Amino acid sequence: MSGAGGHGGSGAVLQVEAPRSDLLRHPAVPLPHWRSDFPILSITVRGKPLVYLDNAATSQKPRQVIDAISEFYASGNANIHRGVHYLSEQATVAFEEVREKVARFLGAESAGEIVFTRGTTEAINLVAASWGRSNLRAGDEVLVTGMEHHSNLVPWQLLCEATGAVLRAVPITDAGELDLEALHRHLTPRTRMFAFVHLSNVLGTINPVARLVSEARSVGALTLVDGAQAAPHLPLNVQALGCDFFAFSGHKMFGPTGVGVLYGRRELLEGMPPWQGGGSMIASVGLERSTYALPPARFEAGTPPIAEVIGLGAALDYVEAVGLERIGAWESELLARATEKVAELPGIRIIGTAREKASVLSFAVEGIHPHDVGAVLDDDGVAVRAGHHCAQPLMERFGVPATVRASFAFYNTLDDVDALVTGLVRVRKVFG
């Protein structure tokens, strides 16, 4: 399988630019067959069948992922890159095969550009700490947007505090889209890094990544894309997008918690100093100084989350089998139906009405706090998120302390949407 990365990559480019013809014949077919792969979707909560609409917080896991982790511990467990014994060799091969798989999934040029982390948050912190502290000086600028998750905001705040660089944010419009006019004023020759979200976890907005990257490049800035929400919903190709860094988490795309990915262009990773020190990241160690391994090992100090990486590999296989195009088509159907039905209810304000949107429906219910909405829905077995979604600046932008958020995955059904709407009618009855 090794060496197939480039081929997989160019295949993904085609998927990005031209929808497959079989999809045009069969848009938006429900995917009930896949639903039965997720054991948790058949449990009951508070005596009601679970209606899981909190997928942007974390996705559920198919049997294939659960089994892969369980089988690894039952018959494959060993540390990697260390032993000469059989199990260690096998575990190392399995681990590195997932790196190849991730490279193909992202359309990266090589597996050497894939660093395993604990998640998106750690991936962004790695770039801010390693690239940022060795490259930024006082007066340089880091640009983010008004729709960032705290994980793509606070690491840059810390970096700017440490280096004297200035953090700026591109404002967003009332619809929840980036203000592209304002972007031009915010990108300056002093901008060294533009870090932005691909798919907003609150608004559902899909940002025009390729365009943003090209504008950043025109002033000489690097780009980091927070792909935590994009990875389970949109076909990806980092070479087509043109970004310098891309981060995502395993657990939001049907894989386990505790593992994520940082993609970085090879020459950038090669120029970056180590971040954490320890085993695995060294070439040779003396008592006073050491020399460091090449990327990606340089950024993977200590024993990595091996079983989680194996689980992530199973999740990638799973997503590939379902097909991100089919996933996208069905989720669009779910989102369209939910938006239409929820908007019909009295006193509902939908937060985030971008033209390009996916998988997330945030709203406020007039006069009723999101916590109370969430509690009544929970009583019906409907799991939604109620809160600020780790995006407090965004809440302030829209003048709400919090929102209710229903977020979809491909295994959701139109019945799930109906359960949400029925629950919201009950909310009004309880608090009206």
Add this chain to the structure above:
Amino acid sequence: MGSMTELYQNVILEHNRSPRNYRSMEDASGQAEGNNPLCGDRITVWLKVEDDVIQDASFQGAGCAISKASASLMTAAVKGKSRAEAERLFDRFHGLVTGKPAEGEPETLGKLAVFSGVSEFPIRVKCATLSWHAMMQAMMDRQADSRAGGR
């Protein structure tokens, strides 16, 4: 397992709709803000303490039904109490909503007993106690003032 109707008892829903003592207070002797970063709730509590007795209590802010009703009932409950009595009431209320009620309670807590359902919903404990923590701070705010005034 807790049920929603135990959580949202009618008294709570009624105080959520028409909260008592929902106003700012210009001649307060102390005030404090309660802030729950998890849900974005913010609440300000004002107290007027004279001769160690809480003469008046009020609040304003945004919050869920539990936090709003709790603030409403709290302001009513502490009026006329000494600071020591208010502190004791805080402890008893905290015990109630965390599922560790003192002997004989919740009955002896009067209207505050309606919050007994909260103990079945651990994430809502912070909502129920937000205004109470602010009230405790507002009493300390007053103590700081009197120290400053007496130097």
